[in-house]
Amino acid sequence: MEILIHKSQADTLLNKGFSIFGIGNKTQEVKAIDDFVIVDGQKLPLSEFKHLKDNFYYVPRENKLVRAALFSDETGLYYKLIPTIDWPTFTLSSTPMHRHTHISPKKDTFSKISALKPFKGRVLDTCCGLGYTATVSARYAKEVYTFERDKNVIELCRVNPYSSELFENSKIILKEESILDNIGKFKDNFFNIIIHDPPTFKYSPILYSEDFYAQLKRVLKKGGKMYHYAPFVDKTKGKDFPKRIARHLKNSGFKNITFDEKSSGILAMK
Ligand SMILES: C[S@@+](CC[C@H](N)C(=O)[O-])C[C@H]1O[C@@H](n2cnc3c(N)ncnc32)[C@H](O)[C@@H]1O
Numbered sequence: 258m259e260i261l262i263h264k265s266q267a268d269t270l271l272n273k274g275f276s277i278f279g280i281g282n283k284t285q286e287v288k289a290i291d292d293f294v295i296v297d298g299q300k301l302p303l304s305e306f307k308h309l310k311d312n313f314y315y316v317p318r319e320n321k322l323v324r325a326a327l328f329s330d331e332t333g334l335y336y337k338l339i340p341t342i343d344w345p346t347f348t349l350s351s352t353p354m355h356r357h358t359h360i361s362p363k364k365d366t367f368s369k370i371s372a373l374k375p376f377k378g379r380v381l382d383t384c385c386g387l388g389y390t391a392t393v394s395a396r397y398a399k400e401v402y403t404f405e406r407d408k409n410v411i412e413l414c415r416v417n418p419y420s421s422e423l424f425e426n427s428k429i430i431l432k433e434e435s436i437l438d439n440i441g442k443f444k445d446n447f448f449n450i451i452i453h454d455p456p457t458f459k460y461s462p463i464l465y466s467e468d469f470y471a472q473l474k475r476v477l478k479k480g481g482k483m484y485h486y487a488p489f490v491d492k493t494k495g496k497d498f499p500k501r502i503a504r505h506l507k508n509s510g511f512k513n514i515t516f517d518e519k520s521s522g523i524l525a526m527k
Contacts, residue, residue, distance in 0.1 A: 259297065261417070262278045264309040280418055299318075311340075313326065336349065345417055362389065369484055372524060390412055395426050400430060402448075408500040444476070467509045470509035509526065
């Protein structure tokens with residue numbers, strides 16, 4: 258977990274000579290002394306805080322300010338934490354992984370969890386991301402299994418204070434592996450609740466396939482509930498994405514399939 262610094266916090270430092278850096282439970286009061294500032298044990302010249310961009314977070318590393326972002330040659334993707342009015346979101350190249358314009362990532366997460374209430378027992382969170390659905394689930398559940406196949410995303414979680422519970426809450430079992438390699442290892446009827454919040458279809462069509470949905474149904478207890486995030490991305494182009502997902506879920510044996518408008522997701526039961 259690092260101190261995430263936003264342009265507005267840096268501007269306060271430059272204008273007033275003092276500021277509070279950071280977000281969540283990782284913050285620090287800082288003061289400019291002789292054109293330098295000490296932050297997170299490092300000494301940075303004030304010049305580092307000029308010319309920051311609004312849509313990035315910055316972290317102090319080796320007495321410099323660097324963006325909370327990275328490019329991976331292996332995946333060919335650019336990963337970046339994006340400031341919002343509350344919890345940061347992140348992008349895989351330019352695709353955001355939470356709703357964050359009309360609704361904040363925090364509200365987005367709570368809307369998904371609320372759609373599943375009453376919430377109890379053992380939860381499978383198929384796609385960890387920044388761990389928001391996993392950590393909020395852990396407030397209500399007995400235990401939460403969550404999977405993240407991309408180590409670069411885990412890297413962002415290690416930087417983001419709002420993801421720290423992922424590594425600290427003993428109810429959360431975080432597997433840095435693909436759900437696709439692991440779903441077959443779970444016993445039938447193992448989970449009370451499943452949260453399926455995959456990246457967009459183009460990144461992983463298999464996570465939207467009937468074969469995968471059939472596996473989800475197999476590991477869900479009878480009477481158990483699944484939530485599948487399903488945005489209306491292509492509605493303007495005449496493609497009703499949630500309707501297509503609902504059809505595949507039905508073909509895979511799920512019942513009581515409804516659309517929850519508030520969270521933009523599909524609820525289904527076994
Ligand atoms: C929309 S985000 C999930 C957001 C998450 N629910 C949260 O609360 O932050 C989707 C995530 O799924 C991950 N992912 C993609 N394919 C995966 C797979 N096969 N197994 C596990 N995670 C996967 C992506 O790397 C990305 O981080």
